[in-house]
Amino acid sequence: MELIILIVMILAFALLVFLTKFPIGVSLAISAVLGALIAGYGVPVRHLVEGTFAYLDPILIIATAMIFMEIIKATGALGEISRLIIIHLHDRPFWMLTLITLFIMFPGMITGLSTAAVLTTGAIVAPALMHLGIPRVKTGTIIAMAALFGMVAPPINVPAMIIGGGVDMPYIGFELPLLFASLPLAIFTTLAIGYRYVKSVDIEKVLEKLPEKPEYRSAWRLFLPIIILVILMLVTRIFPSKYTSLGMPLIFIIASLTAFKSGKNFNFYKVALQAIHDAMPVMGILVGIGMFIQIMTLTGVRGFLIVNATQLPSFWLYIGIMISLPLFGAISSYGASYVLGVPFLLALLGQNEIIVASGLTLVASLGDLMPPTALAGIFAAQVVEEKNYFRILKVCLPYALLVAIYGIGMILLANVLEKFLIV
């Protein structure tokens, strides 16, 4: 019975998205209602609404991050940064790409959200990469992948915390394993995609294409919102206390407010409205996911999945991890860590749990590339202004496979890696 409900929900979802062209969030909501109906629960309004609250805080983060991004675009700060990157780094391509990768990863590292990375630093470097000659789609891929690795990289890896919370394991000692899981892959991926385009750049030609140097009083003032953003993100983490734990939404709002009179003038109301308009589909997806998972739990589908996933024999268990974690991530990578990551870790007890959990989060992070939700892919497409995000996902595919194999490798070799990675 659970299997039937699951199939109906997924089929209904696929039909609604691809045939009737409903927005993804609405499709998730409708298929959730359908699932509840055939399981005999009627239309459980309380459950449907309750499920959405799991994503209220992420919704606030995305909405405020979008407002911030639209504002620094409007003041001209975004364009100016990419101009400076090109002028100062174009003759050292290896270091340029490595630095850009770390730069994109940074917001993901400290927020644990790949979308935060795509929408802030990803958006900042996107024009620069494209002006340097990297094609639009590949630029989007670089940003999406680096954002994914940023989400995995320490100090903040939310899936690891979620899995840890599920088995009462504190979030301690994850720094090295997570660095091992993310950094080598991140630098390799960017170089593999982008190096050949930036090996030799004809700087004169690129400079011709760049927009004119915008007028502003001082670079200091123009970049103040970004500097404030970085400082606040760091301070709240280095000196955590009641007074400094502002949270990402408030940090984005404060940074946005410092943008007034920093460069070109802008109308806050108009810019914010545009930002909410752009963020609406993703907010809808998050709300839809919340309803979908709650109904999966209500109808027993979630328990069915967990019980079957953890009882797989060992070879199939690894295959199961490789397939089901990213696949479930199509709904949400946090959801996958919560619903499947915890039972998988329990099924793998006996190997070093910290390294196993780190490997699991690496595999789970791929969920942010899994259509139809593919948050990292959708936003990457948005920042490079590519209409069809599937074209970005296609380029990501081989690298995603590499990530999955690397993650499984970490799990298999957990007890060997333990000697090097656990202090």
Add this chain to the structure above:
Amino acid sequence: MLKIIYLLITGLILILSIVDLFKEKNWRNQLTHLIVLIPLILRVLLIK
């Protein structure tokens, strides 16, 4: 204090979402607003 600020931020997003609902022309996209507004309303009213 932080809670009040967050309620204000939620309220701001709620208002902007409602304005965007009225500017949206495509009825399918308007359905997205339908589901997004619900949790925002309930949090602003301190019900859930």
Add this chain to the structure above:
Amino acid sequence: MKNSKIRAIVILFFSVFLAAVAGRDFLRMRQPEPIYPGQGISEKKMLSDYFSPLRGTNGDTEVYFFEGENPGATVLILGGTHPNEPAGFITAICLIERAQVQAGRLIVIPRANNSAFSHNDPQEANPQRFFIPTPHGMRWFRFGSRNTNPIDQWPDPEVYRHFPSGQKLSGGETRNLNRSYPGKPDGSLTEKVAFAIMELLRKEKVDLAFDLHEASLEYPVINAIVAHNRRRNIFAVSPIANGAIN
């Protein structure tokens, strides 16, 4: 007026309607289930009597006292630290309604995290109430959440640092009473509740305290013991610890 504007009004109205339907259910969780104190009760206090800033908040909760005729030790029993683990809560209620103390003192807090009783965890699809038939009719109890209601404590930090150990936990754990001891008088609501319970332990000179829990649903951790690496030997030989932890 254009069609899209009319649709917008209809959709806005429908949103508010659905919010109202769900909201009525959510508000129902704030109504406490009746507890019928038995004859063994000698005194009833509030947790805020031990830490006054809790007064008037949803963190304040009832404390029941049983005084034996003969001198003896003082025992504290906490139910409802995690209101989604009903066995602990029901055990505490059974004691309040039935216990007779002959020697020493018994203190029972049935709803240790009172705020956590007033909502359900998203995505868990838990029932709001469960029912137990008794000779005197059907009794109902709330099935709450593991954590304090975000209405009472919001927003969560991205990373919760436990005071005073500095241990890092995922942000939502900041609302988990069982991750908040010994608490902080100027901390979050949950830390204040933990501090108040510690104050009670100190002022009432409690000799032995039990915190009643249950295993998580859906995960194979029944009869599991969570212990520190350095204390595995002790927990392995003390089945009594089973159920008193987690």
